[in-house]
Amino acid sequence: MTSDRAANGPWRALLDDLASIERSGMAVSVGLRCAVGMLPPLIIGVASGFVGDGVSAAVGALVVGFVSFEGRYRSTLRNMVLASVGVTVSAFVGAMAASHLLLLLFVLAIWGLLGGLAGAFGPGMAMAAMQAVEVLVVFSALGMGVESSTVQALWVLGGALFQIVLLVLTWPTRRLDGEMASVGEVYRRLANYARTAPRTAPAADQLIAGADWLGDPNPLGDPLAIVALKELFQLAQDIRLSLSALVFDANGPEGAQSVNDGDPSQQWARDFLRQSAVILEAIGDQLSLSTSLRAKARLWSRRHRRLLADSLDLVVPAIDESRPILGLVARQLDRALTLTGEISATSSRVVLPGLNRERGNLDETVRRRLSGLRQVLATDSELLFHAGRLVLVLVAGTYVAHVFGLKNGYWVPMTAAVVLQGDFSGTVQRGLARLAGTLIGAVVVTELAALVVPSHGVLIVVIVLLTWGTYATYRANYFLYSIFLTSDVVAMFAMIGSPVAATAQERALATAVGGAIAIVVFVLWPTWRRRLLPGALAAMLRTQGAYAAAVLRAFDVSHADEPAETSVEALRVLSVGARSARQLAATLLEGMSTEPGTQRAAIATAGAILSQVNFCALLALALNAELLHEHQFFTGMCELGDAVEAVANYQADRLAAIGTLTDPMIADQPPLLPSDLVTSTELYRQILELVSSFHALDGLIEEYEMAALTV
Numbered sequence: 001m002t003s004d005r006a007a008n009g010p011w012r013a014l015l016d017d018l019a020s021i022e023r024s025g026m027a028v029s030v031g032l033r034c035a036v037g038m039l040p041p042l043i044i045g046v047a048s049g050f051v052g053d054g055v056s057a058a059v060g061a062l063v064v065g066f067v068s069f070e071g072r073y074r075s076t077l078r079n080m081v082l083a084s085v086g087v088t089v090s091a092f093v094g095a096m097a098a099s100h101l102l103l104l105l106f107v108l109a110i111w112g113l114l115g116g117l118a119g120a121f122g123p124g125m126a127m128a129a130m131q132a133v134e135v136l137v138v139f140s141a142l143g144m145g146v147e148s149s150t151v152q153a154l155w156v157l158g159g160a161l162f163q164i165v166l167l168v169l170t171w172p173t174r175r176l177d178g179e180m181a182s183v184g185e186v187y188r189r190l191a192n193y194a195r196t197a198p199r200t201a202p203a204a205d206q207l208i209a210g211a212d213w214l215g216d217p218n219p220l221g222d223p224l225a226i227v228a229l230k231e232l233f234q235l236a237q238d239i240r241l242s243l244s245a246l247v248f249d250a251n252g253p254e255g256a257q258s259v260n261d262g263d264p265s266q267q268w269a270r271d272f273l274r275q276s277a278v279i280l281e282a283i284g285d286q287l288s289l290s291t292s293l294r295a296k297a298r299l300w301s302r303r304h305r306r307l308l309a310d311s312l313d314l315v316v317p318a319i320d321e322s323r324p325i326l327g328l329v330a331r332q333l334d335r336a337l338t339l340t341g342e343i344s345a346t347s348s349r350v351v352l353p354g355l356n357r358e359r360g361n362l363d364e365t366v367r368r369r370l371s372g373l374r375q376v377l378a379t380d381s382e383l384l385f386h387a388g389r390l391v392l393v394l395v396a397g398t399y400v401a402h403v404f405g406l407k408n409g410y411w412v413p414m415t416a417a418v419v420l421q422g423d424f425s426g427t428v429q430r431g432l433a434r435l436a437g438t439l440i441g442a443v444v445v446t447e448l449a450a451l452v453v454p455s456h457g458v459l460i461v462v463i464v465l466l467t468w469g470t471y472a473t474y475r476a477n478y479f480l481y482s483i484f485l486t487s488d489v490v491a492m493f494a495m496i497g498s499p500v501a502a503t504a505q506e507r508a509l510a511t512a513v514g515g516a517i518a519i520v521v522f523v524l525w526p527t528w529r530r531r532l533l534p535g536a537l538a539a540m541l542r543t544q545g546a547y548a549a550a551v552l553r554a555f556d557v558s559h560a561d562e563p564a565e566t567s568v569e570a571l572r573v574l575s576v577g578a579r580s581a582r583q584l585a586a587t588l589l590e591g592m593s594t595e596p597g598t599q600r601a602a603i604a605t606a607g608a609i610l611s612q613v614n615f616c617a618l619l620a621l622a623l624n625a626e627l628l629h630e631h632q633f634f635t636g637m638c639e640l641g642d643a644v645e646a647v648a649n650y651q652a653d654r655l656a657a658i659g660t661l662t663d664p665m666i667a668d669q670p671p672l673l674p675s676d677l678v679t680s681t682e683l684y685r686q687i688l689e690l691v692s693s694f695h696a697l698d699g700l701i702e703e704y705e706m707a708a709l710t711v
Helices: 002-009 010-019 028-036 037-046 051-067 073-096 101-121 123-139 146-169 175-196 205-215 223-251 265-287 291-313 317-321 324-346 360-374 382-403 410-420 424-451 457-473 476-495 501-523 529-553 562-590 600-626 637-656 684-694 698-707
Strands: none
Touching: 028 051, 028 146, 028 360, 028 457, 037 051, 037 146, 037 457, 051 123, 051 146, 051 457, 051 476, 073 123, 073 146, 101 123, 101 382, 101 410, 123 382, 123 410, 175 205, 175 223, 175 265, 175 698, 205 223, 205 562, 223 265, 223 324, 223 382, 223 600, 265 324, 291 562, 324 600, 382 410, 382 501, 410 501, 424 476, 424 501, 457 476, 476 501, 529 562, 529 600, 529 637, 529 684, 529 698, 562 600, 600 698, 637 684, 637 698, 684 698
C-alpha cells in the first residue's frame, strides 16, 4: 500500500484520502445517541424563552459527545466528566477574557500548551482537552461580566452532563457485544494468517484493539463471560505464536523453490494450517454474530459439536511424535472452542452495577502518567513540538482576526487548532477538507434559508439531524464531517437570530484564513515523518533484538529449573513491546509516503527493512512457540542471545545515526552456535535463520542511508 501511494505522488495520495470513506468509521448508532443529547437543551431553551442559553447548553452537549468516541466504558466516562469540567471552566474564562486582548492571548497560550501536552495521557484525554480549547475560543467571542459568564458556563455544564447520562443509559443494552466482536476479529485475522501463511509475523493491530476493549469492559457485563473472554484473548496470543511456528515449517527453508518441493512435514504443516483456519474463522464468526440470542445458541450448538470433532481428528500420535507443535495447536483450538461455547451461554446476562468492578492501582497509574509526561517534556519530543505549534496557531489566529476586524473572528483560531495535526499530510488534508466542506455546507444552508424561514421547532429538528450526520461521519470522512458541522453551526446561529447568509460567508472566510495559518505554521515549524522514521526503525530493531535474545536465553540450561510461567510472561511483555514498535514504524512509513520531497528510494528501502524485521519477528515467535510445551535446553544459548541483541543494537545505532555525524560502535561478531545443537533438527534451522536474518539487514540499512541522505 505504501509503495502504491508513493508511486502516485504525495498530492495524489492526499486527494485520495480526501475522497475516500472509511466504512468502519461510520458511527450511525453512536451518532444518534449523541445527537439526541442536543434535543433537551434546545427544547428547554425555546420553551423558557432563553434560546441563547439553550444553544450554549447544546454546544456543551455537542463537544462532550465527541469525547465519547474515545475509550470504552469507565475510561470514556472519566474522560467525559473531565471534559465537562474543562468546557465549563473554558466557557467562563473565555467569556470573561473576551474584552481584554492581551489577557485572552495569554489564556489561549496556556490552554493551547495544556491541550497539546494532554496527548501524553492518551487519546481520550487529548480529545477532552481539545474540546476545552475549542469552547474557550468560541466563548471568547462573548464579552460578559462575572454573573453572565457564570450562567453561560452552567448551561454548558448542563448540556455536557446530559450527554454523560445518555452514555450510561446505553450500557445495559450493549452487553458485551463490543468485547466479543473485538476478540472475534482477532480470531478471524488469525484464520486469514493461517490460510495465507506468509513468511512474516502475524499482524498485531487487532490485538491492540482487543486489549483495549478487554482492558475496560462493560461494568454491567457478566463477570464469568468477561473472564472467559480474557482467557480466550490470551489464548489467541498463544495461538499466534504456534501459527508462526507452523508457517515457518510450511514454508520450508528460506530460498526454497516452491512448497511442493518440501518434505512431508511441510505438507503436514500446510494441511494443518488450512484446517486450523476453518476453526479459527468459525470461532470469530460465532463471537461476532449479530443474530438473536436464541438463534446464536442454536447455531453454536450445531457448529460447536462439528468443529470440536474436527479439531480432535487433527491430533494423531504420529504427528505429536514428529512435531509436537501440531498437537499443541490442536489442544489450543479445542480450548478456544470450549471457551467460545461458555461465552455464548453467558454473554447476554446483565449484572447489577458494582459486581464487575476492577480496581486499578491509583498510585501506579499516576506514576506511569507522570513518567510519560516527563518524556514529553524532553526537548526532542514530537508532542511538545505539536503543543508549541498549537499555541502559535491559537495566538496568531486570534491576533489576525482582531487586527483585520473579522466578524465572528474566533472561527479563525478554532479552525486553525482543529486543522493542525502532528504530520504534514494530516494538516493539509484536514485544511482542504475543512475549507471545501465549509464552503459547501455554508452554501447549502444559505440557499435553504432563502427558500423558507424555519421556525424554532423546524430548526431544532434540523440541528439534531445535522448533528447526527456530524457524529456519524466524524471518523469516516473529514470532508463530509466538515459539511455537516458547518451546516450545524450555521443552523444554531439561526436559532439565536443571526443572519444565515452573513454567518455562512464569515465562516467560509474565517475557515480559509484559519486553515492557511495552520499549514503555514506547520511548514515553518515542521515535524517530518521521514526524520522521525530512522529513530522509529532503530527502536523497532532494539525491541525486536531484545525479544529474540530473551527467547534464545530461555532455551539455556541455566534456566532449566526456573518456572515456565515466569519466562512465558516475561517474553509476552517483550513481544508486546516489539510488535508495538513495528506498528509505530509502519505508521510513520505510511505517513512519510505523502510528504513532499520524500525520495521514493527511501520509502522502498525503509519498507524492505520493515519487512525483514517482520521476518525476524516470525522466527522469534516460532521459537517462542517451542517454549509453550516440553522443550530441550542447550548450553551457550545465553551467549548467543547476547550476541543477537548486540547485532540488533548495532544495526539500530546505524539507523539512529542517519543524518548525523556520529558513527555507531562496532559490535563483536556473534559466537558460533553451540556444538550440541544437531544440525538436522528444526530448532537449529530456526536459530540459524534468526541469527542470519539480523545480519541480512546490513545491506538494506546501507541502501536506506544513501537514499535518506539524497536530496
